Amino acid sequence: MKEKNPWHRPVTIIITVIGVIAIVTLVTYGIVLDAGSSHTSLYIYQWPAEKDNNTGRVEQKHHCQVAGKGISSYTATPYKAGESLISCLKEAKENIPQKMHPETPLYLGATAGMRLLKLENSSASDEVFKAVEKTLRGFPFSYQGARLLAGQEEGAFGWVTVNYLDDRLTQVSMGGFKYTSVHGNESAKGALDLGGASTQISFVSDEYNGSESPDNAVSFRLYGYDYTLYTHSFLCYGKDQALRLALSGPTAIMDPCFHKGYNETKHYAAVYDSPCVSDQKPQIVSETFIHLGGGNFTQCQEVIKSVFNFTSCRYSRCSFNGIFQPPLQGQFGAFSAYFFVMNFLNLTDTSVPLKTVMQKLSDYCATPWTQVCAYFKHDIPLKYLAEYCFSGTYILTLMMEGYNFTSETYSSIKYIQKIKNSDAGWTLGYMLNLTNMIPAEAPDSPPLTYTSYVSVVTVMAILLFVIFILILYSLWPKCNTEPKII
Numbered sequence: 001m002k003e004k005n006p007w008h009r010p011v012t013i014i015i016t017v018i019g020v021i022a023i024v025t026l027v028t029y030g031i032v033l034d035a036g037s038s039h040t041s042l043y044i045y046q047w048p049a050e051k052d053n054n055t056g057r058v059e060q061k062h063h064c065q066v067a068g069k070g071i072s073s074y075t076a077t078p079y080k081a082g083e084s085l086i087s088c089l090k091e092a093k094e095n096i097p098q099k100m101h102p103e104t105p106l107y108l109g110a111t112a113g114m115r116l117l118k119l120e121n122s123s124a125s126d127e128v129f130k131a132v133e134k135t136l137r138g139f140p141f142s143y144q145g146a147r148l149l150a151g152q153e154e155g156a157f158g159w160v161t162v163n164y165l166d167d168r169l170t171q172v173s174m175g176g177f178k179y180t181s182v183h184g185n186e187s188a189k190g191a192l193d194l195g196g197a198s199t200q201i202s203f204v205s206d207e208y209n210g211s212e213s214p215d216n217a218v219s220f221r222l223y224g225y226d227y228t229l230y231t232h233s234f235l236c237y238g239k240d241q242a243l244r245l246a247l248s249g250p251t252a253i254m255d256p257c258f259h260k261g262y263n264e265t266k267h268y269a270a271v272y273d274s275p276c277v278s279d280q281k282p283q284i285v286s287e288t289f290i291h292l293g294g295g296n297f298t299q300c301q302e303v304i305k306s307v308f309n310f311t312s313c314r315y316s317r318c319s320f321n322g323i324f325q326p327p328l329q330g331q332f333g334a335f336s337a338y339f340f341v342m343n344f345l346n347l348t349d350t351s352v353p354l355k356t357v358m359q360k361l362s363d364y365c366a367t368p369w370t371q372v373c374a375y376f377k378h379d380i381p382l383k384y385l386a387e388y389c390f391s392g393t394y395i396l397t398l399m400m401e402g403y404n405f406t407s408e409t410y411s412s413i414k415y416i417q418k419i420k421n422s423d424a425g426w427t428l429g430y431m432l433n434l435t436n437m438i439p440a441e442a443p444d445s446p447p448l449t450y451t452s453y454v455s456v457v458t459v460m461a462i463l464l465f466v467i468f469i470l471i472l473y474s475l476w477p478k479c480n481t482e483p484k485i486i
């Protein structure tokens with residue numbers, strides 16, 4: 001008896017086609033933990049499994065904020081630094097299909113909080129890393145290391161993220177010709193990152209080739225274009241450490257950067273337990289001081305200016321503290337605390353003249369604390385709320401006095417949190433680099449987003465399916481309806 005060909009069964013055909021779609025649209029994942037000074041965040045990224053290194057293909061799938069403070073705060077009980085990560089890692093397990101766990105790379109990068117801890121107590125920092133590593137190794141992912149990022153890396157990877165997500169890195173390919181005129185230095189966007197303990201500025205400038213102050217240069221070749229990036233990370237100039245710098249000194253008690261009516265008793269130790277300010281600790285017997293708000297924007301600006309040193313510069317030009325900075329060039333994306341703060345203050349629109357922005361901030365700083373509290377206390381944690389006047393003034397002073405933006409160039413800054421649903425920050429650039437996802441040479445085909453890629457593959461698979469069915473139908477043995485002539 002002739003066996004029926006199983007390939008002729010419609011169920012088999014449908015399963016095969018679904019299988020083909022599943023294989024072609026397989027997704028690869030990567031996990032990066034951003035162990036910042038104030039807190040840790042876990043990001044899951046996803047991209048199509050086929051090894052086609054087009055730009056704009058990696059997307060953020062999931063973000064988990066670790067509860068509690070940053071890992072550098074667990075010096076007394078390092079194992080708790082590891083434990084703090086467990087719930088987000090469990091979330092990661094749920095968000096990535098189980099069969100993909102062993103091949104999902106897992107990275108942890110620590111930034112300024114751990115840099116400060118290393119300066120202060122290097123064995124304590126080793127203990128924290130050990131604890132964190134132990135936890136990460138306990139999960140089924142492909143652990144790739146937990147390490148301290150250099151300030152330069154943090155700045156450079158933030159720049160890569162912003163430009164990658166903005167599709168500014170590839171060359172445009174049209175009809176076989178590659179157009180480079182709109183890419184490279186001219187279209188690259190600078191990156192401004194304001195953390196809790198450090199702040200980074202990174203941009204390309206036609207006037208910087210790395211010869212002056214080579215420590216500030218990061219060079220790479222991406223998609224066939226050479227970039228020499230200027231980058232600098234100012235340790236102690238993140239907004240939490242800058243607040244300590246501004247507080248420390250004889251004027252600490254009446255603080256113009258806090259609202260009138262703000263009145264809190266604080267421990268000296270809490271302010272001075274950081275290498276950024278430890279040498280400025282006043283010789284006072286008392287353990288506490290009363291932090292009073294003055295609510296005066298102009299005076300606050302003066303206090304903040306005093307934390308920047310403009311007295312010496314051994315280069316052709318400097319930002320502050322004797323650090324070289326070439327002339328600013330192009331657009332800038334300002335993220336992390338730049339966004340949190342300016343978004344709260346409703347000041348993210350940089351087309352508004354700088355004078356108006358300052359006036360609005362001045363009005364906000366002059367608002368009595370009781371009024372601010374009554375209005376926002378249900379929505380915003382009090383700690384954040386108390387600091388927005390300081391933080392807003394710090395941001396404007398850092399930009400205008402520190403980095404030399406002017407009222408004309410202020411509009412070249414855009415406050416951003418996300419680009420195409422992915423958070424702006426160093427983590428994506430870090431993973432792209434470590435997984436070799438950005439090739440040195442340009443790909444030939446123009447990039448597709450993941451969604452467009454899946455749509456194209458699905459449409460093609462359906463089309464193939466229809467053609468397949470039609471072919472089968474034409475080959476299928478049919479009943480002969482014609483009367484048989486005997």
Ligand SMILES: Nc1nc2c(ncn2[C@@H]2O[C@H](COP(=O)(O)OP(=O)(O)OP(=O)(O)O)[C@@H](O)[C@H]2O)c(=O)[nH]1
Nearest residue numbers: 036037038039111112195196197198238336337340
């Ligand atoms: N208002 C507000 N502030 C936030 C929020 N998230 C974080 N911050 C604060 O903004 C500052 C910067 O936060 P991050 O960018 O996460 O800093 P970080 O990565 O912990 O610190 P670094 O290691 O210096 O980069 C810190 O002072 C945080 O406490 C938020 O959602 N709202």
Ligand SMILES: [Ca+2]
Nearest residue numbers: 036111195336
């Ligand atoms: Ca950060």
